[in-house]
Amino acid sequence: MTALDTAAAYLGFRSHAVLAETAADLLPKFTLSTKVGFFPNTGGAEHSLDPSRLRLAIEKAARELGREPDTVLLHNPERSLTSLSPDEGHALLGSACTALVDAARDGLCRAWGAAVWDTRLLGVIRLEDLPPPDVLMVRAGFLVGIELLDSTTVLRNVWQAGETWGMSPFGGGNGKVWEDFDPRPFLRTPHDGLSRAQAAFRTAFHLPSAAAVAVSTDNPGHLAQLVQALGAKVDTxxxxxxxRALHGHRQS
Structure with a gap:
C-alpha cells in the first residue's frame, strides 16, 4: 500500500493530526490525498465553497500533517450547489476551483480535484469554462446505478478531468450484498481462489474506468486481501x- 486518502472532516476533524501522529516519519513515504469543504460548527459540520475558507483549510492541512498533501480535493462540492441557480452555482464552483488551482501553484499541493458523491447534481453547471481538475473522485462499483455511471461519464468528459478515482466500492460495507451476488464471473478465469469481495473490488476499477479505488477499513487483513486482488484480470x-443490460433495463 503506497497511497493514503483522508479528509479534513474525518474523525471529527481530527484525521490529519491523528494520521501525522500515527504514521510519524512514515508519512512522507506515501502518496497522500485529502479533501476540504466541510467545516466544524456548533451543530457538527457545515459545508462551504468559500475560497478563503478553502485556502485556510488547505494551509491547516499541511500544518497538521507536517507536509503538503500531494492532492487536495473539493469534498462533495455539490452540497453547496443544490440550492443555487445554474449561474450562481457556476460562479461559486469556479471560485472554489480557482482557490485550489492557486494552492497548487503556491506549492500547498501538487494536484487538485473534486470528490463528488452524486455526479448528477453537477449536471446543470456549465463546466466547460471552469479549470479542469487533475483528479475526479466518484462512486464506483456494482452498487452504483446506471444513471450515476452515465452522469459520471458526462461529467468527466465535459469537465475534461485528468484521472478518475473511485470510492466506496462496497457501498458503505453492506456485506449481505455479496452473499446474494457473486461478481467473480466478471474476472477472467482462473479466479485463483478470490473471494466475492475481492472480485467486487477489482471490478470496481471498471465501473467506471478508474486509475485508483479508495477503500476504508479497520482490518489490515481485509486490506491485504484487496491488494492481492489487484493481480486479477477483469473480463471487460x-x-x-x-x-448494456443496465441500460436496457432502464429503458424498458
Missing part, C-alpha cells in the same frame, strides 16, 4: 455486457 467484455 462481461463488464460491457453488464452495462
Amino acid at each position: 467484455t462481461a463488464v460491457s455486457q453488464y452495462l
Whole structure:
C-alpha cells in the first residue's frame, strides 16, 4: 500500500493530526490525498465553497500533517450547489476551483480535484469554462446505478478531468450484498481462489474506468486481501455486457 486518502472532516476533524501522529516519519513515504469543504460548527459540520475558507483549510492541512498533501480535493462540492441557480452555482464552483488551482501553484499541493458523491447534481453547471481538475473522485462499483455511471461519464468528459478515482466500492460495507451476488464471473478465469469481495473490488476499477479505488477499513487483513486482488484480470467484455443490460433495463 503506497497511497493514503483522508479528509479534513474525518474523525471529527481530527484525521490529519491523528494520521501525522500515527504514521510519524512514515508519512512522507506515501502518496497522500485529502479533501476540504466541510467545516466544524456548533451543530457538527457545515459545508462551504468559500475560497478563503478553502485556502485556510488547505494551509491547516499541511500544518497538521507536517507536509503538503500531494492532492487536495473539493469534498462533495455539490452540497453547496443544490440550492443555487445554474449561474450562481457556476460562479461559486469556479471560485472554489480557482482557490485550489492557486494552492497548487503556491506549492500547498501538487494536484487538485473534486470528490463528488452524486455526479448528477453537477449536471446543470456549465463546466466547460471552469479549470479542469487533475483528479475526479466518484462512486464506483456494482452498487452504483446506471444513471450515476452515465452522469459520471458526462461529467468527466465535459469537465475534461485528468484521472478518475473511485470510492466506496462496497457501498458503505453492506456485506449481505455479496452473499446474494457473486461478481467473480466478471474476472477472467482462473479466479485463483478470490473471494466475492475481492472480485467486487477489482471490478470496481471498471465501473467506471478508474486509475485508483479508495477503500476504508479497520482490518489490515481485509486490506491485504484487496491488494492481492489487484493481480486479477477483469473480463471487460462481461463488464460491457453488464452495462448494456443496465441500460436496457432502464429503458424498458
